[in-house]
Amino acid sequence: MKLYSFFRSSAAYRVRIALNLKGLTYETSAIHLTKDGGQQHQAAYRVVNPQMRVPAMALPDGEILLQSLAIIEYLDEVQPEPHFLPSDPLRRARVRAVAQIIACDIHPLNNTGPLNYLRRQLKADDSAVNAWYAHWVTAGFDAVEALIDPAPYAFGAQVGLADICLVPQVFNARRFKVPLERYPKIVAADAALAKLPAFDKARPENQPDAE
Ligand SMILES: N[C@@H](CCC(=O)N[C@@H](CS)C(=O)NCC(=O)O)C(=O)O
Numbered sequence: 001m002k003l004y005s006f007f008r009s010s011a012a013y014r015v016r017i018a019l020n021l022k023g024l025t026y027e028t029s030a031i032h033l034t035k036d037g038g039q040q041h042q043a044a045y046r047v048v049n050p051q052m053r054v055p056a057m058a059l060p061d062g063e064i065l066l067q068s069l070a071i072i073e074y075l076d077e078v079q080p081e082p083h084f085l086p087s088d089p090l091r092r093a094r095v096r097a098v099a100q101i102i103a104c105d106i107h108p109l110n111n112t113g114p115l116n117y118l119r120r121q122l123k124a125d126d127s128a129v130n131a132w133y134a135h136w137v138t139a140g141f142d143a144v145e146a147l148i149d150p151a152p153y154a155f156g157a158q159v160g161l162a163d164i165c166l167v168p169q170v171f172n173a174r175r176f177k178v179p180l181e182r183y184p185k186i187v188a189a190d191a192a193l194a195k196l197p198a199f200d201k202a203r204p205e206n207q208p209d210a211e
Contacts, residue, residue, distance in 0.1 A: 009111075014068045015055045053113075085161055101144055103165050106140035107169065148166075166186065
C-alpha cells in the first residue's frame with residue numbers, strides 16, 4: 001500500500017497510526033502542502049485525489065481510498081485485529097462521537113486551506129489566525145475532555161478510533177501553542193498513547209519527509 005502523506009498533516013497522522021496498529025506496512029509518497037504552492041494542487045496528485053488533500057491511500061491493486069476516517073474504517077473492516085471500535089453499539093457511538101468532534105468539527109476549521117484563506121483572502125495577521133485556531137480547538141477540547149474517561153486511553157484499556165484522532169489533534173494544538181492545562185484527561189490519554197510504538201512511529205518527526 002502507498003500512503004500519500006505530509007509529515008505534519010494530522011489527517012495523514014491518523015492513518016499512519018491506524019496502519020501501524022494493524023501491523024500493516026506501507027510506502028510513503030510525500031505531498032508537501034506548502035512547497036511549490038502546495039503539491040496537493042499539482043495535476044499528478046489531482047488524479048489521485050480530486051479534493052487535493054492528504055491523506056489518500058493506494059491499495060496494491062491500484063484502488064485509491066480517500067478521507068482519513070473512511071480509510072481507517074476500511075482498514076478496520078479488512079483487518080479486524082485489533083478492533084478500533086467497541087462491539088457494544090452504545091459504546092461504539094460514544095467513541096465515534098469523540099472521533100467526529102475532532103475530525104469533523106475541530107480539524108476542518110483549522111487545517112492548511114482554511115488558515116491560508118484567513119491569511120490571504122481575509123488578510124488576517126498571525127495573531128488573528130492563532131486566535132481563530134485556539135478558539136476552535138478549545139471549543140472542541142472542552143467537549144472531548146467532558147466525554148473521555150482515560151483508563152489509560154480515551155475509552156479504557158483498548159486503543160480505538162477516538163485515540164487515533166486525539167493524538168494528532170493534541171500534537172497540532174501544541175504546535176500552535178494552545179494551553180492544555182485545563183484538559184488533564186486529554187493530556188493523560190495522550191501521554192499513555194505516546195508510549196505505544198504504533199503511535200511513536202507515526203509521529204511527524206519520524207516520517208521520511210520530516211523537516
Ligand atoms: N476530512 C479530511 C481532511 C483532509 C485534510 O484537510 N487534509 C489537510 C492536511 S491535514 C490537507 O491536505 N490540506 C491541504 C489544503 O487544504 O490545501 C480527512 O480526514 O482526510
